Amino acid sequence: MSLIRQLKARAANGKPVRVGVIGAGKFGSMYLSQAPRTPGIHLVAVADLSPQRARASLARVGWEEPRYQARSLQEAVRSGGTFITDDADAMIASDAVDIVIDATGSPAAGIHHALLCCEHKKHIIMVNVEADVLAGPYLARRAEEAGIIYSMASGDQPALIAELVDWARTIGMEVICAGKGTKYLPIYHQSTPDTVWGHYGFSEEQVAGGDFNAQMFNSFLDGTKSALEMAAVSNGCELVPPTDGLMFPACGVDDMPTLLRAKADGGILQQRGTVEVLSSLERDGRPVFRDLRWGVYAVFEAPSDYVKDCFAQYGLKTDASGRFAATYKPYHLIGLELGISVASIAVRNEATGATTNWSGDVAATAKRALKAGEKLDGEGGFTVYGKLMPAADSLRVGALPIGLAHNMVLKNDIPAGQAVRWSDVDFDASKEAVRVRREMEALFARELGIVTEHKKAA
Template sequence: MTSLSTKLAALEEAGKPIQVGIIGAGKFGSMYISQSHRTKGVRLAAIADLAPERALNALKKTGFPQEKYDTTGSLSLEEGLKQGKTAITTDSAAMIATPGIDVILEVTGNPAAGVRHALLCCEHKKHIVMINVEADVLAGPLLTRKAKEAGIIYSMAYGDQPALIAELVDWARTAGFDVVCAGKGTKHLPQYHYSTPDTVWDHYGFTKEQLASGDFNPQMFNSFLDGTKSALEMAAVANGCDLSPPSDGLAFPPCGTHDLPEVLKPARDGGQLQKKGTVEVVSCVEKDGRWVHNDLRWGVYVIIEAPGPYQKECFKQYGLKTDSTGKYAAQYKPYHLIGLELGISVASIMVRGEPTGQTKTWCGDVVATAKRDLKAGEKLDGEGGFMVYGKLMTAGDSLEIEGLPIGLAHGIVLKSDVKKDQGLSWKDVEYSEESQAVAFRREMEAVYREEFRAAGRAAEMQGVNGAR
């Protein structure tokens, strides 16, 4: 990536900056906004947000130069491009359709909106960075196909953990190593699965003054705490790196950086993994609540394997963190900077024609799972709420139970009772395929169900031929 800034500078000098449109001016969007005007060869053309005042506030609080944006909120998208000023709009569809905008950053966090915006980008030939991991896990495998058919790039967001993990995996494979495990750190205890927006602050340690600022959404923060966000991110990694989710969901083993290769190796070699080639999230707290030494709460990692004695000896010579046998080694990045790093995605797409991580296949899914006994007639309240959390599972297992994706478990009514810790099925809820997101997801399930069947039949035939 050493040439990205040079190539951006050349665009600046040529007077042909990359024109960026962003949808959503929340925390992640604001972090990107704060850096966008500092990057040569890039210009923030427009911000689309349902609340224009939120977009204006994001520009003001991040120190965006006042002369570079429309302070009145009345400038049209076209005039903004002509004048070189950031325009503000409530109409995301119009922004995507505007000629001259090169790449769209989807930062809404709303899975249905993410699907809609991605399909509009396909229609209007705009590259898209899907910061909306909820949408990516809901429908990313099929959205990537649609994007390729449209001739655009659909990318993960650099700075977000899935893209950083994908980068580590790519490094390992490019250097010729097998990937044993890849993932991230977080704060998790088993009881957190049942946390609600009413109990979430008991576990975070924010002060009353911080909470009073209004920047803290209890349901959003609860989705991190109850394991849903970790499940979504690891599904994205599995799909983007062709890795397998654990068969019974994430285990969240307590683990510090010094123990990564010891804990995250196959059980047959003394570790805690079912097999090689998987994803996992490590917790920064022990099961009794003690803080883990050398925790990786904010970081990402990859575990590689020495393919032979020579490489194993090299691991030792160069001081890699290895397990007790010296066979398994860890590489990790202790922090991620979220939206402050997002410009890497914009640059990679526009000057290299490459995404910073992208869904390759459908390996992992996140299914809505009951936090308590649920009753027919209740309306689901979605990710981070009082009723369900998201559990990671293989796509095949999800199809087998007709799993209800966590991204659509909001605002729909149960028609069956569901026991605590049971995964919800499409059969348990009332839904309508008149919803674009529902219809697109069901289409994706049908496509992959047939492809999995065909692959199974091909494998069976290969086995029969081999036996002959």
């Protein structure tokens, strides 16, 4: 039975799925705009550090004010309305909520909320890719032990890529490469919040007249978001990351089957079964023909001559050999698609993409030569960007994850382009996010038989 029919059945039986959202920013607001239009869904609560901001978001997306005036979770359940709160912990602990959506964007907050969901047996949809890459493999294990679902967020590119990969493998194809598109030039790795608008082509008047967060926009431009999303895909789809970071090849959709093959097969990839991000710009700044800037893709290989002939008979765009083909979605609708994850968990008991192992990590990497005594300013800032690397390599060198590279003071000079290590910074080991990350590193180092820099120093 389709998702919508099962949701309608829940609505008819008076048993809607009760959802709590944490974070009323852009992604959360996009979901809020659609939730009232979906039968069988009751958005019981919205938690945000600023309740007034949450109310403003609901008004902006078209909610009528009486709908979100419930004075408690219990009143929201009785009335069918929505409770606005700044206490996400209490919302998670309440029996009024079945599924929690973390759309905070804060790695520390995401880890905290996921652990609470494990404690209180609430399924969690992790919109927060920063938290998922920082500690997702650990959190996924905790969720499995707790008997809850820990899911990627449909509409976000990692979940959509996971869907394509699952489709290809389920019909018997070997996935050669999977990923997404973006706007990229090598100089963007050095972009800062002061230079970001020029790269996007926004005027000062446009920026002044809109709700623009320079550091957030810069995290997309400087390669950090791409690295985070590909680490999530690597960890959720049993695909390996490149050993020296993403290449961001300039590539349109027609060229994917030719370019995105292993070098042994005539392509540019180090190996089969990897992730990569495609640039919508040639290196000289010209637009790529039929680019995939907003979309996702998977390249796969025909397992036999018969299947290769089928590719030709049904018009698939392939490489010259006819063996390699690609499928793609040209767009993604972000939070507007999040209801698929809610419905999948509620009526099928299935995640829409989920972390299964620790294959990829994202290291904080110096944008310029950094000096001892400087304070790191995190994702999208002036000091570091995130670079994708194999998790095993990250463990060996003791790389500092980009998700924690905020408000830490350097003890050593760091050359431009070099990963920052744990030993290069002062950090508070008592903080929950730091503790969880270090526990995860120790756990996987033991399992992989890796001696970390931390252990060597000890």
